[in-house]
Amino acid sequence: xxxxxxxxxxxVVRQLDFSVGYSASTKANALAKxxxxxxxxxxxxxxxxxxxxxxSQHLHARASSSSPPQTKLPPRKVVxxxxxxxxxxxxxxxxxxxxxxxxxxxxPVKPVKTESPRSxxxxxxxxxxxxxxxxxxxxxxxxxxxxxxxECFAAGSYCDNCNCINCHNKIEHEADRKxxxxxxxxxxxxxxxxxxxxxxxxxxxxxxxxxxxxxxKKSGCLKRYCECFQANILCSDKCKCxxxxxxxxxxxxxxxxxxxxxxxxxxxxxxxxxxINGAFGTPPSRKSRNHQIDxxxxxxxxxxxxxxxxVHVSKLAASMTLEPSKPSYRAPLAGxxxxxxxxxxxxxxxxxxxxxxxxxxxxxxxxxNSMDVSATETSVASSHGDGKGDQSQHDSLRLCGNHENRLQxxxxxxxxxxxxxxxxxxxxxxxxxxxxxxxxxxSTSMPPPTTTESSTLGLNPFYVEQERLVLTRxxxxxxxxxxxxxxxxxxxxxxxxxxxxxxxxxxx
DNA sequence: GAGTTTGAAACT
DNA sequence: CAGTTTCAAACTC
Numbered sequence: 001x002x003x004x005x006x007x008x009x010x011x012v013v014r015q016l017d018f019s020v021g022y023s024a025s026t027k028a029n030a031l032a033k034x035x036x037x038x039x040x041x042x043x044x045x046x047x048x049x050x051x052x053x054x055x056s057q058h059l060h061a062r063a064s065s066s067s068p069p070q071t072k073l074p075p076r077k078v079v080x081x082x083x084x085x086x087x088x089x090x091x092x093x094x095x096x097x098x099x100x101x102x103x104x105x106x107x108p109v110k111p112v113k114t115e116s117p118r119s120x121x122x123x124x125x126x127x128x129x130x131x132x133x134x135x136x137x138x139x140x141x142x143x144x145x146x147x148x149x150x151e152c153f154a155a156g157s158y159c160d161n162c163n164c165i166n167c168h169n170k171i172e173h174e175a176d177r178k179x180x181x182x183x184x185x186x187x188x189x190x191x192x193x194x195x196x197x198x199x200x201x202x203x204x205x206x207x208x209x210x211x212x213x214x215x216x217k218k219s220g221c222l223k224r225y226c227e228c229f230q231a232n233i234l235c236s237d238k239c240k241c242x243x244x245x246x247x248x249x250x251x252x253x254x255x256x257x258x259x260x261x262x263x264x265x266x267x268x269x270x271x272x273x274x275x276i277n278g279a280f281g282t283p284p285s286r287k288s289r290n291h292q293i294d295x296x297x298x299x300x301x302x303x304x305x306x307x308x309x310x311v312h313v314s315k316l317a318a319s320m321t322l323e324p325s326k327p328s329y330r331a332p333l334a335g336x337x338x339x340x341x342x343x344x345x346x347x348x349x350x351x352x353x354x355x356x357x358x359x360x361x362x363x364x365x366x367x368x369n370s371m372d373v374s375a376t377e378t379s380v381a382s383s384h385g386d387g388k389g390d391q392s393q394h395d396s397l398r399l400c401g402n403h404e405n406r407l408q409x410x411x412x413x414x415x416x417x418x419x420x421x422x423x424x425x426x427x428x429x430x431x432x433x434x435x436x437x438x439x440x441x442x443s444t445s446m447p448p449p450t451t452t453e454s455s456t457l458g459l460n461p462f463y464v465e466q467e468r469l470v471l472t473r474x475x476x477x478x479x480x481x482x483x484x485x486x487x488x489x490x491x492x493x494x495x496x497x498x499x500x501x502x503x504x505x506x507x508x
Numbered sequence: 509g510a511g512t513t514t515g516a517a518a519c520t
Numbered sequence: 521c522a523g524t525t526t527c528a529a530a531c532t533c
Contacts, residue, residue, distance in 0.1 A: 140528065148517055149527045187518085216515065224530055225514045 047387060070098040102388035142178055145169035146180035151179075156192065196231040213238030345477060349470045356466040 138159060140150045145167045148154045152162060152169055159169040168176045184191045195211050213236060216226045221244045224230045228239060228246055235246040245252040 138528080143517095143527065147527080149529090151529080154517095184517095214515080219514065219530095223514080225516095227516080230530095278515095 138164050140164040140167070144176075146177060148184065153177075154192075195227060196233060211238075214241050215239070216241040216244070218243075220244065220252060222253060349473060352469050352473055353466050356469050 132192070138145060138150050138152045139162070143149045145153050145159050145162070145164050150159075150164070150169060152159045152164075158171060159167045167173075168180075181192075190211075193211065205424070207380045214221060214227045214229075216239075219225045221229050221235050221241050226235075226241070226246060228235045228241075234248055235241055247253075253290075300506075305328060
């Protein structure tokens with residue numbers, strides 16, 4: 001009854017706007033809850049783009065494989081502007097999960113025990129295609145859905161189609177709800193800030209983090225009781241858990257994943273998160289190794305940049321922490337790909353795009369000139385020819401030919417001084433610039449596209465070519481990154497095996 | 509589906 | 521801040 005009323009009253013998922021009627025700080029905290037953080041942070045946005053592009057890259061690379069299309073995102077819910085369902089972050093990260101990466105596992109995984117449909121239902125996983133379903137449905141009985149026990153409430157959503165009893169987390173109980181929110185925020189101003197969020201510190205703090213850390217005692221952090229495990233992230237030094245097994249390289253975790261193939265997607269997602277952690281820098285407690293990816297090298301020579309300093313990371317991390325019982329972890333790409341690299345790479349892409357634009361405009365000029373010349377057919381042009389057209393063509397060719405070199409060298413240039421004489425960029429390229437208009441890229445000389453230019457955007461074959469260049473470059477970047485990750489992973493595995501073998505032999 | 513376990517939230 | 525209670529999700533049978 002209550003549910004049908006709710007359904008009628010709220011055809012779409014509504015979300016609390018905790019900002020209404022609260023102080024500025026309260027607003028900030030409350031708004032953060034249930035709001036997709038990724039798009040709000042340039043770096044986070046870049047992450048999501050990287051992930052999305054990585055996914056398309058992966059699909060493209062494996063187009064010939066037999067993997068059926070599996071990643072099908074559910075339709076987005078219509079919510080208040082700038083707000084997204086709380087489960088959207090996992091969805092975004094989930095772009096990397098499922099089959100494309102699975103073949104990298106050493107052995108095919110035998111299904112030992114499948115998750116029950118009920119379990120999947122509880123986990124909001126579609127029992128057919130494995131995709132996340134819509135918003136969670138709580139089952140609260142005593143909290144009136146006005147405490148953080150209630151997942152809907154905690155996520156900043158109104159209850160909609162839930163199985164709760166005496167629910168006050170509805171629009172018709174707005175006053176009640178506000179009162180509860182007020183009380184909770186008074187107790188803890190950060191109560192509604194996401195526990196799992198993209199780090200605001202970016203490079204220094206890792207890409208994805210559990211703000212508070214879990215406190216598990218008995219679950220080994222390998223069950224969904226554990227917030228970290230549930231959020232598909234590895235436990236960190238922020239956690240106060242006991243007997244944690246949710247760290248990279250954990251045998252228990254491996255065993256669990258082997259026994260439960262459904263969890264592989266989680267593992268892969270964790271790997272993705274870990275990769276992000278590594279890609280965007282590591283927390284201070286997880287000191288990076290002294291090697292970083294050098295994009296000037298190709299992957300075929302990747303052993304050159306995979307430093308011999310690589311060690312079994314769990315061991316290294318454990319030796320570096322004050323708490324030996326709490327194993328740290330490291331993603332294969334941790335410490336290799338730094339935020340600066342990504343920034344530089346974005347600059348590179350912009351540069352490629354800008355050069356393409358420049359080249360194109362020169363070509364246009366050249367064509368125009370030659371047309372003028374042929375139209376007038378005067379000897380003046382030939383006798384006084386300044387060779388501009390040739391020069392332009394030459395420049396154009398040189399630019400094209402120089403792309404490779406520029407690409408090779410630009411990554412080492414971090415000051416952005418090389419980015420000059422820009423032309424208007426396509427929307428796709430602008431999107432690739434990761435909303436950093438306010439900082440480096442569009443600081444001074446980038447004029448907004450004129451109406452004429454805008455009207456022709458997307459139809460101009462030049463933009464197609466421009467985009468092709470950028471995406472091609474990005475693809476090769478990802479390929480290198482993947483290979484580098486594979487190599488690191490293999491190394492870590494090899495070191496781990498070596499260590500276990502040596503410990504076994506020493507035991508005897 | 510009922511009962512148990514678990515850990516976060518709430519409370520003292 | 522630590523200990524206890526409450527709560528609802530996760531899990532087991």
